[in-house]
Every structure is written in C-alpha cells, then in structure tokens.
Amino acid sequence: MNPKRKQRLLIILGLVSGLGIAVGLVMYALSQNINLFFTPTQIAKGEAPSAQMIRVGGMVADGTVDRDPQSLKVAFDVTDFDHNVRVTYEGILPDLFREGQGVVVQGRIHSGQFVASEVLAKHDENYMPPEVTEALRQSGKLDQMMGGQK
Amino acid sequence: MIPEIGHFALVLAFAVSICLAVFPLYGYLTSQDGFCATAKPLALMQGLALAVAFGVLMYGFLAHDFSVKYVADNSNLDLPWHFRMSAVWGAHEGSLLLWALILAFWGVAVALFSRGIPDHMSALVLSVMGMISVGFLAFMLFTSNPFVRILPFAPGNGADLNPLLQDPGLIFHPPMLYMGYVGLSVAFAFAMASLISGQLDATWARWSRPWTTVAWAFLTLGIALGSWWAYYELGWGGWWFWDPVENASLIPWLVATALMHSLAVTEKRGLFRSWTLLLAIAAFSLSLLGTFLVRSGVLTSVHAFANDPERGVFILGFLVIVIGGSLTLYALRAGKVSEPGEFGWISRESFLLFNNLVLTVMAVSVLLGTLYPLLVDAVGGGKVSVGPPFFNAVFVPLTAILISGMAFGPLAKWRQSDDPKLYRPLIITLIVSVLVGLGWPSLLAGSYSISTAIGVTMALWLAIATVVDFKKKVGLYGGLTTTLARVEKGMIGMWFAHFGLAVMILGVVMVENHTEHRDLRMGVGDAQRLGNYNVRMTDLAVINGPNYVADQATFEIYEDDQLFKTVTPQKRRYDASGMVMTEASIDSGLMRDLYIAMGEPLGDGDWAVRLSVKPFVDWIWAGAFLMGLGGFISIMDRRYRQKLEVKKDEASGEEAPA
Numbered sequence: 156m157n158p159k160r161k162q163r164l165l166i167i168l169g170l171v172s173g174l175g176i177a178v179g180l181v182m183y184a185l186s187q188n189i190n191l192f193f194t195p196t197q198i199a200k201g202e203a204p205s206a207q208m209i210r211v212g213g214m215v216a217d218g219t220v221d222r223d224p225q226s227l228k229v230a231f232d233v234t235d236f237d238h239n240v241r242v243t244y245e246g247i248l249p250d251l252f253r254e255g256q257g258v259v260v261q262g263r264i265h266s267g268q269f270v271a272s273e274v275l276a277k278h279d280e281n282y283m284p285p286e287v288t289e290a291l292r293q294s295g296k297l298d299q300m301m302g303g304q305k
Numbered sequence: 306m307i308p309e310i311g312h313f314a315l316v317l318a319f320a321v322s323i324c325l326a327v328f329p330l331y332g333y334l335t336s337q338d339g340f341c342a343t344a345k346p347l348a349l350m351q352g353l354a355l356a357v358a359f360g361v362l363m364y365g366f367l368a369h370d371f372s373v374k375y376v377a378d379n380s381n382l383d384l385p386w387h388f389r390m391s392a393v394w395g396a397h398e399g400s401l402l403l404w405a406l407i408l409a410f411w412g413v414a415v416a417l418f419s420r421g422i423p424d425h426m427s428a429l430v431l432s433v434m435g436m437i438s439v440g441f442l443a444f445m446l447f448t449s450n451p452f453v454r455i456l457p458f459a460p461g462n463g464a465d466l467n468p469l470l471q472d473p474g475l476i477f478h479p480p481m482l483y484m485g486y487v488g489l490s491v492a493f494a495f496a497m498a499s500l501i502s503g504q505l506d507a508t509w510a511r512w513s514r515p516w517t518t519v520a521w522a523f524l525t526l527g528i529a530l531g532s533w534w535a536y537y538e539l540g541w542g543g544w545w546f547w548d549p550v551e552n553a554s555l556i557p558w559l560v561a562t563a564l565m566h567s568l569a570v571t572e573k574r575g576l577f578r579s580w581t582l583l584l585a586i587a588a589f590s591l592s593l594l595g596t597f598l599v600r601s602g603v604l605t606s607v608h609a610f611a612n613d614p615e616r617g618v619f620i621l622g623f624l625v626i627v628i629g630g631s632l633t634l635y636a637l638r639a640g641k642v643s644e645p646g647e648f649g650w651i652s653r654e655s656f657l658l659f660n661n662l663v664l665t666v667m668a669v670s671v672l673l674g675t676l677y678p679l680l681v682d683a684v685g686g687g688k689v690s691v692g693p694p695f696f697n698a699v700f701v702p703l704t705a706i707l708i709s710g711m712a713f714g715p716l717a718k719w720r721q722s723d724d725p726k727l728y729r730p731l732i733i734t735l736i737v738s739v740l741v742g743l744g745w746p747s748l749l750a751g752s753y754s755i756s757t758a759i760g761v762t763m764a765l766w767l768a769i770a771t772v773v774d775f776k777k778k779v780g781l782y783g784g785l786t787t788t789l790a791r792v793e794k795g796m797i798g799m800w801f802a803h804f805g806l807a808v809m810i811l812g813v814v815m816v817e818n819h820t821e822h823r824d825l826r827m828g829v830g831d832a833q834r835l836g837n838y839n840v841r842m843t844d845l846a847v848i849n850g851p852n853y854v855a856d857q858a859t860f861e862i863y864e865d866d867q868l869f870k871t872v873t874p875q876k877r878r879y880d881a882s883g884m885v886m887t888e889a890s891i892d893s894g895l896m897r898d899l900y901i902a903m904g905e906p907l908g909d910g911d912w913a914v915r916l917s918v919k920p921f922v923d924w925i926w927a928g929a930f931l932m933g934l935g936g937f938i939s940i941m942d943r944r945y946r947q948k949l950e951v952k953k954d955e956a957s958g959e960e961a962p963a
Binding site: 162187188 | 909
C-alpha cells in the first residue's frame with residue numbers, strides 16, 4: 156500500500172470509529188436524559204414512576220389554584236377532565252398561566268403529589284402544546300374542549 | 306386594488322422563478338449560450354417582482370388595510386408604525402415572503418457580483434437558486450398566501466401583533482437570521498452547479514468561499530440577536546434554552562462553520578473536495594430542515610404557533626426533493642472527484658480536519674437530541690422530551706475539545722508542520738491560562754468552582770493563542786500597519802472570530818456558574834439584598850401605553866447606601882389581545898447585569914419578583930458580534946473582487962487563512 160493510501164485509510168478508520176464512539180455516547184446521554192410524558196389519567200392509575208423526572212400535560216382546572224399568602228408557593232390541579240393531578244410549585248408562573256389554560260409541568264412525584272420544577276404555558280393563546288392535545292384526545296375530551304374554547 | 310398588485314407580483318415572481326430554474330439549465334445542457342444568458346436578467350426580474358410584493362404588503366400594514374387577512378390578523382390601529390413595518394414578517398405568511406425576498410436578493414447579488422465567474426457557471430448557480438425559489442413560492446401561493454382578503458366586509462380593526470413580537474428584536478432578528486439561512490443556498494447552489502457541470506476541481510471553492518463566509522456572519526449575528534432578544538424579552542433572563550427552534554439554527558451554523566474551514570483547505574490545497582461538497586449540501590439542507598421544524602409545528606417550542614398540518618407535509622415533501630435530489634447527484638458524481646496532494650499527520654490540514662470532525666459531531670449530537678422526540682413518537686414510543694441536561698452534557702466537552710485544537714491550527718503550516726519550535730509560544734500560553742484560570746474562581750464570592758476554573762482556562766488559552774499568532778504575523782511583516790495592509794483579510798477575520806469565541810466562552814462560563822438569582826414576594830417598602838446591592842421597592846403604579854396598560858413597580862437600587870439607580874419593570878396587558886407580557890428592567894454593565902422582573906400579583910399589593918445578578922452576560926453577545934465582524938472583514942479581501950485568474954500554485958501557503 157502506498158503511503159498516501161495508507162494515510163487515507165487510517166484517517167477514514169479514525170473518523171468512523173470517532174463518529175461511532177460519539178454517536179454511542181450521545182445515545183447513552185439521551186437515554187439518561189429524556190423525560191417521559193404522562194397524562195393525568197395515567198398518573199391516577201399509578202402508571203408513572205415516582206421520583207423520576209417526568210412531564211404531565213393538561214388544563215389547569217377551574218377554581219383549584221391555591222396560593223400561599225407568605226411565599227411563592229402555589230398548588231393547582233392539572234386535568235384531562237377524567238382525572239386530576241395535584242401539582243405544587245414554588246416560583247414565578249408564566250404570564251399565560253391561567254385557570255382553563257393548557258400547561259405542561261415538569262417534575263417528580265413525591266408521596267402522591269406532583270412537585271413541579273418547571274411550569275410551561277405557551278406564549279400564543281390559540282396554541283395548544285402537542286402533549287396537551289394528546290392528553291385530551293386520550294381522555295376523549297378534545298372536541299368538547301375545542302368547542303368550549305372558541 | 307393595491308393588494309392585488311402584490312398578489313400579481315407574487316404570481317409573476319413564481320412564473321419567473323420557473324423560467325429561471327429551467328432556461329439556464331436547458332441552455333447549459335444543450336450548449337445554447339442564449340438560454341444561459343437569460344439567467345441574470347431573470348434573477349433581477351424575480352428580485353424586482355418580490356420587492357414589489359413585499360412593498361405592497363408593507364404598505365398594507367402602514368395604511369391599515371384590514372381587508373387583507375394577514376394584516377387584520379397581525380396589526381392594529383394602535384400599533385406604532387415601526388412595529389407595523391416589522392409585523393410584515395411577524396407571522397407565518399409574511400416571514401415566508403421575507404424568506405423568498407432574501408433568496409431573490411441573494412440571486413441578484415450573485416448575478417451582479419459574478420463577473421469573474423464563467424457564464425455557464427453563474428447560469429447554473431442561478432438556475433439551482435431558481436429551483437429553490439420555485440419550491441418556496443409554490444408553497445406560499447398554494448398554502449400560505451399573505452394577500453388573501455376579507456371581502457366585502459373588512460374588519461374595522463385588526464387583532465394586533467403578538468405582544469411578544471412588539472419589540473425592536475423583531476425588526477432585526479428575523480431578517481439577519483434569514484440572510485444567513487438563505488445565504489447558505491448560494492454555497493449549496495455553487496456545489497450543485499459544479500456537480501452538474503462536472504467541474505469538480507478547487508475553483509468552485511474559491512467562488513463560493515466569500516458567499517459562505519458572509520452567510521455565516523449573518524447567521525452568527527442573527528442567532529446572537531435572537532438570544533439577546535430572548536434574554537431581555539421572554540426568557541426570564543436566560544440566554545439559550547436548547548429549544549428545538551434554537552437548535553434548528555445552531556445546527557446549520559455548526560455545519561456552516563465546518564464548511565468555511567474546509568473550503569479554506571479545498572481552495573488553498575485542493576484537498577477535502579468531496580467532503581466540502583457534502584458539507585455545502587448539508588448546511589443548506591439543515592437550514593431547510595430548520596424552516597420545516599419552525600413552520601410545521603411538529604415540535605413543542607416557543608416559536609411554534611397554531612399551525613396547519615398541510616403546510617408541514619408540503620415542506621417535508623420539498624425537503625425530501627432537495628435533500629434526496631442533491632445527495633443523489635452527489636452520489637453519482639462524487640466518485641469522479643480526485644483528491645490530489647497529500648499532507649502530514651501534523652499540519653494545518655490535519656488540524657482543520659480535526660476541527661471539521663468535532664464540529665460535525667456537535668451538529669449531529671444536537672440534531673439527534675432535537676429529533677429524538679419525533680423519532681420516538683413515530684415508532685410509537687410515546688411522548689418524550691429532551692432537555693438542557695442532555696445538550697449540556699454533550700456540547701460542553703465537545704467545545705472544550707474544539708478549543709484545545711484552535712490554538713494549534715493557526716500556528717501550523719500547510720503540508721507538514723511537525724517542527725516543535727512552531728508551537729513553543731503555546732507553552733507560555735498554557736502556563737498563563739492555567740494559572741489565571743485556577744486563580745480566577747477564588748476571586749469570586751462563594752465556594753470554589755472547578756468548572757469555572759476549566760472554562761476560564763479554555764477561554765484564556767484561546768484568546769492568548771490568538772494574540773500570539775497575531776504578534777507572530779506582525780513580527781514577520783515588520784509592523785502593525787504593514788501587517789494589516791498586506792495580510793489576507795481572511796486572516797484578520799479569523800483573529801476576530803477566534804478571539805470573539807474566547808470572549809463568548811468567558812461570558813457563558815461566568816453566567817452559568819455564578820448567576821445570583823432569587824424569586825421573591827415583595828411589596829412597596831420591602832428591601833432585599835442582591836449581590837453588592839440593596840434593592841427596595843418604592844412604588845406601584847398603573848401606566849397607560851399606546852396599546853397596553855401596565856402595572857409598573859419602581860425599584861431603587863442602592864450601592865453602599867448610595868442611590869445607584871432607579872428602575873421600573875412593568876407587567877403589561879395588551880388591549881387588543883388581552884395578552885400579558887413581562888418587561889424586565891436590566892441595568893447592563895461590563896462586569897454584570899442587574900435583572901429585575903415582575904412575576905404575578907399575589908394579593909395585598911404584593912408581587913412575585915425575580916432579582917438576578919448575571920456576571921459577564923453581555924460578553925456572550927459581544928463575542929458573537931466579534932465573530933460576525935470577523936466574517937464581514939474576511940470578505941473585504943480584494944482577491945474576491947478581482948477577475949478570475951488562472952489559479953496559481955499557492956504552495957507556500959504561509960499567509961493562507963484557516
């Protein structure tokens with residue numbers, strides 16, 4: 156093999172193994188860092204793992220938002236109109252957080268309560284996060300919801 | 306009547322783009338110069354038609370023509386005039402029109418500045434750009450026409466522009482970003498043209514280099530502006546969220562950065578030819594993918610708005626045609642690409658190869674993380690999301706690897722460069738950066754942070770190495786002014802860009818590790834300690850804006866009992882949409898930003914308040930600005946404006962920028 160060929164072969168082998176290792180590490184990192192999504196019904200049935208970071212989507216149930224008068228603690232129900240999940244959160248809620256609005260919360264289940272580390276409500280009033288649409292579709296309440304909103 | 310002129314101009318542009326896609330290519334394939342010669346006039350005509358269409362839409366906004374549905378949906382009688390102008394690209398239809406206009410603009414630029422390029426080549430380039438234009442204009446006319454009217458009963462007032470977009474950020478961020486995204490189509494078109502013509506030597510690299518660099522510079526500034534806008538307007542003080550749409554702009558940026566560097570090798574040494582072609586195809590394809598992700602609403606993102614699934618299918622089909630077509634052509638022709646020349650294991654070529662490898666791995670990792678939720682959903686694995694921990698875990702170490710090589714590359718020579726003397730200045734660089742890096746965290750309050758030490762060491766290593774390279778060149782040329790006058794502009798651009806990256810990294814490291822941040826409950830009269838400052842809320846008032854009503858808090862910031870500054874963050878409610886918006890108050894400084902924002906009312910006159918001190922945060926955007934500036938300096942090189950000469954053997958290569 157002439158030296159030029161040999162160099163090219165070595166470079167290609169190096170690139171392929173380097174890329175292979177990189178993709179392997181990326182896939183490993185991915186498997187460690189994904190957040191699974193659950194609907195309130197799934198959580199009520201106990202299908203969600205506890206103490207693992209998960210996401211829950213649905214609507215903020217009317218009349219369930221309770222604020223602590225001394226701090227930034229707040230609790231509210233997220234519902235897919237079949238089941239509710241009680242969510243607690245400490246911090247500033249997004250501007251579009253309102254009763255009857257779609258939200259996605261991220262956090263962990265601790266002794267039956269969902270402790271949120273992040274609350275996401277979208278910036279456009281007509282926009283429904285795909286996860287929330289999915290949760291409502293599964294509970295069969297999507298049409299009713301869409302009819303009610305607009 | 307006037308909107309119909311715009312609609313007509315759009316249809317005309319569509320017809321012209323079909324001619325542009327077909328005639329020059331036909332002329333080339335049948336060797337008829339007459340058909341080839343239509344390329345430039347057609348490109349100019351397309352640019353003119355789209356400028357008319359765009360101008361008409363803007364007139365609709367300025368003149369409050371609510372009979373145009375797009376205007377009625379995105380404007381309002383109370384909207385100030387400068388936001389009415391930027392509202393033109395504030396939603397789906399108009400932003401596509403801007404996309405098409407900028408594509409046509411790049412076509413006009415190629416037509417005007419391609420005198421040094423053989424006619425058949427520029428004809429092919431414009432033809433490829435015409436094909437892209439056909440796709441986008443068809444998309445606009447058939448699914449997203451901005452000139453659809455509400456007749457005969459036009460509304461008396463409009464629904465108003467999304468309040469998030471009522472900000473100077475909207476005036477600059479999308480046009481800059483699109484200039485970058487779409488500018489990559491020029492590099493793509495040059496690559497396709499050389500594949501079609503079979504002229505696969507290194508000359509196409511020389512032609513497409515300045516175009517790639519300028520597109521990259523726009524993309525850099527566009528992304529940075531978007532990040533800055535997010536920081537002060539919607540991000541609650543964050544500057545990057547690994548949001549899918551942010552990623553969609555970062556991926557082409559990473560690939561374009563790799564492309565810029567590999568073009569240097571292809572132009573100067575004739576190496577990496579087929580790889581460079583592939584990168585040119587990938588960079589533009591990924592920016593199209595970004596457009597698809599933004600426009601189809603398939604991903605959960607702040608940029609995603611209520612969307613029509615039909616549009617997603619159309620763009621997906623277009624994407625498949627562009628990527629499939631270009632890769633097929635590449636597969637057919639790449640075998641004919643010769644790779645003359647060789648290079649040593651330690652040489653500028655090998656360092657640039659390393660750079661390309663790392664940047665590609667970065668781009669692939671971000672792409673995998675972004676698309677992973679879609680892939681899992683498609684195979685029925687349920688809804689998942691991939692958050693910042695993944696991206697940080699992958700991106701941060703790769704950046705460190707990239708930077709370690711960035712010090713060596715510019716010092717290395719082409720071909721063979723294993724003389725240790727060349728790299729000796731880096732020993733001092735290493736000692737200084739490690740010592741300062743290790744010492745740095747102990748100057749800061751709080752516990753010693755090892756990641757800060759590593760990050761600061763990296764930033765200094767790169768900054769000092771760049772200065773070392775600069776001083777070495779000054780030594781070679783014998784003086785600063787001679788150096789600046791005689792060295793290739795690309796070299797100066799590289800110094801700016803590499804130094805800019807060091808500045809940016811310092812900013813990122815400091816913000817991520819040392820931000821002091823508190824969410825509190827505060828009422829009038831309450832005071833809080835924040836870093837070296839005391840913050841006191843002194844007043845709450847209701848303010849009437851042009852199209853909103855705001856709750857405004859007044860905060861006095863004291864430094865050592867001296868009043869330092871008074872700031873007034875607001876919580877606005879926009880009249881037309883009822884949407885609520887946070888206007889944060891930011892006191893910017895070289896060493897830190899003070900960030901105060903109002904959360905929500907908590908009753909009893911108390912508000913949730915966010916207080917932050919963000920050290921060195923402005924360095925992030927200053928660094929990005931230096932990088933973009935470097936790109937613009939590079940293309941000032943006189944070489945690019947000279948008539949094409951027969952390519953000389955540039956074997957010496959000492960002055961070549963990398």
